[in-house]
Amino acid sequence: MDKGKLYLIPNTLGDTNPFDVLPSQVKTIIDSLDTFIVENSKAARKFIKSISPEKSQPSLTLFELNKHTQPEDLPNFIKPCLEGKTIGLLSDAGCPGVADPGADIVKLAHQKNIKVIPLVGPSSILLAMMASGMNGQSFAFNGYLPIDKHERKSEIKRLERLSKDYNQSQSFIETPYRNNKLLEDLCNTLSSDCLICVACDITLDSEYIKTQTVLQWKKNSVDLHKRPTLFIIHKA
Amino acid sequence: MDKGKLYLIPNTLGDTNPFDVLPSQVKTIIDSLDTFIVENSKAARKFIKSISPEKSQPSLTLFELNKHTQPEDLPNFIKPCLEGKTIGLLSDAGCPGVADPGADIVKLAHQKNIKVIPLVGPSSILLAMMASGMNGQSFAFNGYLPIDKHERKSEIKRLERLSKDYNQSQSFIETPYRNNKLLEDLCNTLSSDCLICVACDITLDSEYIKTQTVLQWKKNSVDLHKRPTLFIIHKA
Numbered sequence: 001m002d003k004g005k006l007y008l009i010p011n012t013l014g015d016t017n018p019f020d021v022l023p024s025q026v027k028t029i030i031d032s033l034d035t036f037i038v039e040n041s042k043a044a045r046k047f048i049k050s051i052s053p054e055k056s057q058p059s060l061t062l063f064e065l066n067k068h069t070q071p072e073d074l075p076n077f078i079k080p081c082l083e084g085k086t087i088g089l090l091s092d093a094g095c096p097g098v099a100d101p102g103a104d105i106v107k108l109a110h111q112k113n114i115k116v117i118p119l120v121g122p123s124s125i126l127l128a129m130m131a132s133g134m135n136g137q138s139f140a141f142n143g144y145l146p147i148d149k150h151e152r153k154s155e156i157k158r159l160e161r162l163s164k165d166y167n168q169s170q171s172f173i174e175t176p177y178r179n180n181k182l183l184e185d186l187c188n189t190l191s192s193d194c195l196i197c198v199a200c201d202i203t204l205d206s207e208y209i210k211t212q213t214v215l216q217w218k219k220n221s222v223d224l225h226k227r228p229t230l231f232i233i234h235k236a
Numbered sequence: 237m238d239k240g241k242l243y244l245i246p247n248t249l250g251d252t253n254p255f256d257v258l259p260s261q262v263k264t265i266i267d268s269l270d271t272f273i274v275e276n277s278k279a280a281r282k283f284i285k286s287i288s289p290e291k292s293q294p295s296l297t298l299f300e301l302n303k304h305t306q307p308e309d310l311p312n313f314i315k316p317c318l319e320g321k322t323i324g325l326l327s328d329a330g331c332p333g334v335a336d337p338g339a340d341i342v343k344l345a346h347q348k349n350i351k352v353i354p355l356v357g358p359s360s361i362l363l364a365m366m367a368s369g370m371n372g373q374s375f376a377f378n379g380y381l382p383i384d385k386h387e388r389k390s391e392i393k394r395l396e397r398l399s400k401d402y403n404q405s406q407s408f409i410e411t412p413y414r415n416n417k418l419l420e421d422l423c424n425t426l427s428s429d430c431l432i433c434v435a436c437d438i439t440l441d442s443e444y445i446k447t448q449t450v451l452q453w454k455k456n457s458v459d460l461h462k463r464p465t466l467f468i469i470h471k472a
Binding site for chain 2: 008019020021022023024025095096097098099100102103104105106107108109110115116117118120121122123125126127128129130131132133134135136137138139140141142143168202203207209210211212
């Protein structure tokens, strides 16, 4: 028997028309599937309904993959693939496997020789890099910075050095209610000619993307409180 | 007078139906524009025609941005924005500004306070990361590796160390006719338990994405000759 495949299905980055940010192929694939690995069942059902309103919701099988999931449950989630069924891995927001718990399932799929097919969708990391005007030939996403004041300061310094020594743009994120504090920390820690890109509410109506030097940010800031934001720095 | 905006417009990654990999918003935006910054006029006209067949081709204004473009020409390319016109920056393949010459235009747009709006489309870097099953919480794209044998070897070693010390997946590319040689070099340089993801012909019918250890690649390789490929390594 042929194995099923694992589709990686992106989601929107917030309250926006899904067809503005997802290609029609995403609908075609969701229409064809009845088994999904999801972060949260309720949110997933709502999303699937918005894409495929005609699909029967009671006939869906959903496995929840989130911080409460035990590692020993993962093989059960992809067992349907071994039995010939093609399934979907669906994010709550953005792209599965990137800044998201899905990577463990994908890793397991490779170990079991299951074909993994990623679908195109919005990634705040990629969209911010595109719109930053910084070096897109070499860039890194570093996740969250440390919370401890001294560790954070030395990590910001390290990323600034990396951006200069390797000409590599360095991006990272913060818990949204601490975004203003992070921008302040960046302005107080980086050299005044270091570039900072602030990319906020990406793909939403309130989208705000701006690259300027530390000196310019000090004169001309923005309120990022509770708005999903990606930060990128680069020192020439 | 209000300034125009700069849309960043992705393209397909090769010979595929554009609507399989681009959201409908890309068509809406292309339909609404008549001025584009492009890598190659002929390829751009063909792409625009495939998306907006009803658009008048003679009325398009195209500026060519590629390795032949002089830096002093760039301000002319975004002058229409300063005069109130919204324009598009269009890649030959994938996403503008990422592994692509468009970043210089975006940088200039920020300096001139022109609003930059990135649109969703296929990026081989992001799609490969999603499908690799490696750490997507922290990853870097490093562009091309050095050609010199010794420099290349030491760069591969450096990236392996980085992937381990910072738990950061490390991706890179090669000129497609040298892909097989690079996979060979990786297998001969990395430790036998280091993971390599080979992501080839992404979004095309011939797509091939596989993550396995160096030891497994040595036993079970693949022909990558002249196929666009992204490599990612990670040592646990």
